[in-house]
Amino acid sequence: MAESASTPSLEPDADLHRRGLMFILSSPSGAGKTTISRMLLDADEEIRLSVSVTTRQPRPGEIEGVHYHFVSDVEFDAMIEEDDFYEWAPVFGHRYGTPKGRIRTALKQGQDFLFDIDWQGTQQLYQKDQQDVVRVFILPPSIAELRRRLEGRATDDMGTIDARMDRARSEISHWDAYDYVVINDDVDSCFAKVREILHAERMKRQRQTGLIPFVRELMT
Numbered sequence: 220m221a222e223s224a225s226t227p228s229l230e231p232d233a234d235l236h237r238r239g240l241m242f243i244l245s246s247p248s249g250a251g252k253t254t255i256s257r258m259l260l261d262a263d264e265e266i267r268l269s270v271s272v273t274t275r276q277p278r279p280g281e282i283e284g285v286h287y288h289f290v291s292d293v294e295f296d297a298m299i300e301e302d303d304f305y306e307w308a309p310v311f312g313h314r315y316g317t318p319k320g321r322i323r324t325a326l327k328q329g330q331d332f333l334f335d336i337d338w339q340g341t342q343q344l345y346q347k348d349q350q351d352v353v354r355v356f357i358l359p360p361s362i363a364e365l366r367r368r369l370e371g372r373a374t375d376d377m378g379t380i381d382a383r384m385d386r387a388r389s390e391i392s393h394w395d396a397y398d399y400v401v402i403n404d405d406v407d408s409c410f411a412k413v414r415e416i417l418h419a420e421r422m423k424r425q426r427q428t429g430l431i432p433f434v435r436e437l438m439t
């Protein structure tokens with residue numbers, strides 16, 4: 220049957236008429252948030268990484284502008300001075316920050332952003348923008364496995380690994396400031412859970428502004 224002029228119909232891209240979300244992944248160092256972030260960015264074309272600025276040195280394989288923007292202390296100071304950061308925090312003797320860039324405009328246009336940031340940054344983003352923020356915390360299956368992963372990653376000397384382990388317990392203590400908590404035992408199953416969270420959050424009514432005219436028409 221042909222559609223009458225008054226039959227409500229969804230535009231093919233109606234689901235893009237929603238606000239983007241700020242999807243935050245945090246965890247103690249070594250629990251796997253970088254691994255899960257990269258899997259998510261590979262699998263999902265609608266989400267983009269918010270590339271942080273850091274004063275730490277690049278690790279082997281890390282690319283400027285892709286994984287981080289690597290800057291000197293002086294450059295970081297200048298960015299603070301210019302009010303270029305959404306948030307920034309000291310972590311492991313270095314500073315890390317989320318540059319403002321075009322995030323706000325892009326969110327309005329429906330672009331999702333992934334943030335690999337710590338609990339301090341999460342708190343700051345949440346205070347500024349509760350409606351767009353989704354907070355996911357990743358836990359290791361055990362403390363022993365966390366150490367095995369840090370040692371296996373082979374990017375840090377033993378002193379740095381000890382410092383990360385010392386800090387892990389205090390990072391874990393912030394788990395209850397997150398909306399979701401996922402244990403990264405098997406990486407594929409952890410990834411699947413994180414992806415389900417992202418999919419479900421996109422469907423939240425308050426984000427789906429594109430549905431408003433459709434529903435109004437259904438009700439008339």
Ligand SMILES: Nc1nc2c(ncn2[C@@H]2O[C@H](COP(=O)(O)OP(=O)(O)O)[C@@H](O)[C@H]2O)c(=O)[nH]1
Pocket residue numbers: 245246247248249253271272275306307308310311315316317335336337338339340341
């Ligand atoms: N607040 C804040 N934390 C960040 C930012 N970028 C990275 N981090 C956090 O800094 C910590 C150290 O990151 P990194 O040196 O890459 O080591 P990782 O712990 O192995 O991922 C992690 O907890 C990251 O989530 C940022 O822009 N802001």
Ligand SMILES: Nc1ncnc2c1ncn2[C@@H]1O[C@H](COP(=O)(O)OP(=O)(O)O)[C@@H](O)[C@H]1O
Pocket residue numbers: 246247248249250251252253254255368369371372403404405406407
């Ligand atoms: N589920 C998992 N099982 C075993 N090893 C893992 C798992 N998830 C991540 N890893 C490994 O553990 C190390 C730390 O992971 P990474 O993603 O760098 O952690 P983070 O970003 O939280 O510091 C890496 O060598 C990574 O390949």
